[in-house]
Structure formats: structure tokens, C-alpha cells
Amino acid sequence: MNMDAWTALALSLKVAGCATLIDLVLGVAVGFLLARKRFPGRELLDTLLTLPMVMPPTVLGYYLLVLIGRHGWLGAWLQNSFGINLIFTWQGAVIAAAVVVFPLVFKPARAAFEAVDGQLEQAARVLGVSEAALFFRVTLPLAWRGILAGVLLGFARALGEFGATLMVAGSIPGRTQTLSIAVYEAVQAGQDDTANLMVLLTSFVCVAVLLTAGRLAPGRLLGR
């Protein structure tokens, strides 16, 4: 039984890690777009992407089933074109976690980009540095602090994801049963020892994440 706890933990870390990585890339891109570009429907897009923060995870999970399920329009296409099925797989759990966590990553990224003094970017332009280069040399280093804060929060939240993951990926021990779902199952089955172990494990991991966050104090990244 104890092995199951470790398997669940490993799976949770894998799912949360992948989801956070996806959200980091997409969140930085979307955050930058929303902060720097003017286009019609900008605030509407922001609102739509923020919805996962306020909607019940089960509702989100249902939407995802409709979208990527075997008969969903994206799911059917994936199945027919590539033979890919996401439902009841750990990859499905990653997608569920990524969607739930996305607002926690892109919102701080947008705020961080908005806080970067546009004049510094103008200065870099006049100094002859290309748009792409100045993003990596000026904008990103100055926004990094806020982005990292969002990413760490997102990772912690992804570790605890329950509702949407359960709807999309189910609870298959060793395959899609993440730690937070395993705790629920253990309690339901009256396996208090297992539940205790897993709850302690979860708490320990969360403390470790927060301590790591503290060690990665952005001041150091900036070289100050």
C-alpha cells in the first residue's frame, strides 16, 4: 500500500510539472500579448482565460470532456488523425491541470510585463537591438520575478488539482490516480493509515515547494 503512495506522489509531480511547464510557455506568451499589444477583444480574452479560476473544477472537467472526449470535436479529430486518446490518461490529467492553473500563471505574467517600463524597451530599440532580442535581454529579465511567483503558485495548485482531473483522467491507480485523488480514495475505503501517510507526504512536498520558492528569491536571478 505504501508503494501506492509513492507512485501517486511521483505521478502528481509529473502531472503538475508538465502542466506548469506548458503554462509557463503559454502564460508568458499570452501575458506578453495582453500586456503589450492592442487588439479588439483583448479584455474578453483575458476574461475567458480567467474563467477557470472561478468556475467549479467539475464544470471545467465537463467542458474538457466535451472538447477532448472520444466524441468531442477536438478529441474525435485527434483519435481519427493520430489515434490519440486523452481520456483516462495521465496526459489528460496534465491538460486538466494546465487549464485549471493557467489563470494563476498568465495573470501575474501580464501584470509583470505591464510593470516593465516601456521606455527601457524604447531605449533598447534605438540602441539597435532587435525586438526579439530586447524581449530576452530587457523585458523578460525585468518581468521574471512576477512570472516566477505565478509559476510556483501554479505548480502548488496543480499538485492539489482534484475535480477536473478526476473528470478527465479518472482514478486509475498507478496511471491517473494522483496524490490528491488517492487521498480521497483511501479515506472512502477506510484506509486511514494510507491516508495519513499521503496527507503527510503532500504537506511535506508543499512545504518543500514553498522553501524552494524562497531560495529562488528573484533578487538573486537579477544578480543584485
Next chain:
Amino acid sequence: MLLDLDIRKLMRAGKQSFQLDVRLKTDSQRIVILGPSGSGKSLTLKAVAGLLRPDAGHIRLDGHVLFDAARGIDLAPQKRELAYVFQDYALFPHLTVRQNIAFPLLKGWLNPRRQQRHEQVDYWCEAFQLGQVADQYPHELSGGQKQRTALARALVTHPRALLLDEPFAALDQGLRALMRNELKELQHRLQVPMVLITHDPEDAAVFGDHVVDLREGRIAPAADVEQMNRA
């Protein structure tokens, strides 16, 4: 330097609108655009640098066309080979003085490393007495040191012209006189053409071979700097 400026731009903010209409042709090495805040002098300088796109007209510098609405030419700021010193210097806060000065020397996706040495950077650190603070960050510098760093960063690229936005406004009275003399001496030594915008007639008197008065987006009949100097 032959500067041929003829630009129009309508700015809107809510119900307010502002029409910029600047025509200026000069072959002076030191041009000063004098005007109160809100007169459009910053907009004019930004247009020259390529940071603001005029609605119509043209900007030519020494025969190079930087902007020409009729011919559809609008050179990116990166291609104009100008240097711009911002009023509050716009030093990169995450880079040291040395890295700031070396910034335009590298065009790739990475910033110069802290330890990296460039002959030109060392030269400018020396010339501007920045050696002591070369490894410090902008927030640790005095006003004068910040300005010298900004100037060094601007000059290290050998620009065709130096654009200065209220270069002394952020300095206190005593330092202002000092830096004014320093810049004047530097300009004489390097013979780099410059366009300076200011609200302070004192700056115009010290620098301007050619002083123009900007009022509400338009250039008032030219003031003769020789007269101002004698006055």
C-alpha cells in the same frame, strides 16, 4: 549635420487633441528645440528616433531618409543609427554600468556578461570617470554618474547624431551647471551632432547654434542664438 524635418502628427487622448506640425531645416551641429512642457518637443524627438510615427511628412538626416510618408519609408529605430538619451536616462536596472555601456555592442539574444571586457567600454568608463562604479547597478549611482553612463551607452555606438531629451532636468542646480559644461566640452571634442530638447533657456544659450522655439506643436519664428548669447 543636415537635418530636414517636416512632420505632422495628430495626437488624440479622449476628447483632447493635439496637432504637431514641425518644419525645420538646418545644417547646424548643435540644434536646440526650446519649449514649455506640452509643446510637442518630446514628440518631435521621438519621431526623429523612430519611436513615434508621424502621419505625414519626412525626416532626413545627412541625405539619409529616415521617414517619408509619401514614399512609404519608415526606418525602424534599430536602423536609424541614432542615440537617444532619455530624461531619466532609461538605464537597464538589471545590468551594471559596464553591462549597460556594452549593451548596444552585442546584437544577439544575450546580454553582455558582468565580467566581459570591451576595449570601447573601458575607454568610456575611463573618459567619464565611471571606473569606480563600473560594476555597480544604476540604483546605486548618483545623478551625474547615471547621466554619464547614459551618455557613454549612447556614444559607444558611434551614432550619426545624439538626441538628448531634457538632459539636465533630473539634476539639482549645482550639478546641472557642471554637467552642462561637461557635455559642451564633450560635444566640442567629439564633434558628434546633437539635437537637444529643453524647457530651460539656459541650455539653449549654452548649446544652441540653432535654437528653435516650439509652441503648441508649431515652431515660432526662429530666435537667433548669437543674440541670446550676447544678451
